[in-house]
Amino acid sequence: MLNKNGTLAIQLLTFLVVAVLSSALMLILIQTGTLSVRAGNQPSLLDTEFIPVGRQGTIAVTRFDFCRSVDEKLNCVGKTDKFNVNQEIHFRFVVESTTSYGQIQIVENYRVKDANGNIILNADTNDDFYFDIESDQTKELITINDYFVMGEPGKYTLELIVKNP
Incomplete structure (x- = not known):
């Protein structure tokens, strides 16, 4: 043995x-x-794309105003919801977003519909507005403004698209 x-x-x-x-x-x-x-x-045997770790956080529109104009400090001048034909309709809104690794990334666009629901201004991805901001805070408030021109009289619908990619 x-x-x-x-x-x-x-x-x-x-x-x-x-x-x-x-x-x-x-x-x-x-x-x-x-x-x-x-x-x-x-290809790598350990493909990290399968690991479900992504950007997590919140994004919210905390304030929205229609204005006659927006000044250089992004203040709403002449808040109103009634406009004349061929007048510029300015809008301003505040987005609250959490940071991810010290950065905030926001994509903004919008679509305008007339009273019949017909799209008169479509949100095309080529027209997206990108905001990349660095921050040492956990949350930031970002003020964004834009405008469009009103055509025929009537009730319009503005669909705001705000994403955090």
């Missing part, structure tokens, strides 16, 4: 020594250039 345990230990030790020596020989041959390794563009 003692002889079998000794034989098994010697065989295991011999196998480990052969594995280490053959690995060392392969590494030496690769290092000297005798053997070459193909370095291809193979």
Whole structure:
């Protein structure tokens, strides 16, 4: 019985020594250039895109005003909800957003519909407005303004699109 345990230990030790020596020989041959390794563009086995870690937080429009105009400090001048034909309709709104790694990213766009529900100004992704802001706060208030020109008299609907990509 003692002889079998000794034989098994010697065989295991011999196998480990052969594995280490053959690995060392392969590494030496690769290092000297005798053997070459193909370095291809193979996808990584551990693809980090599968890990569901993304930007988390909140985004909310906390204030919205229609104005006759908006000054350079983004103050609403002449708040109103009644406008004349071919008049510029200015709007101003405040977005509260949480930061992610010290940054705030907001995408803003809008769509305007007439009284019949027909889209008269469509929100195309080419017309998106991007806001990239760095901040050391956990939440920030961002004031955004824009305008469109009113056509025929009637009731219009403004659909505001605010995203946090």
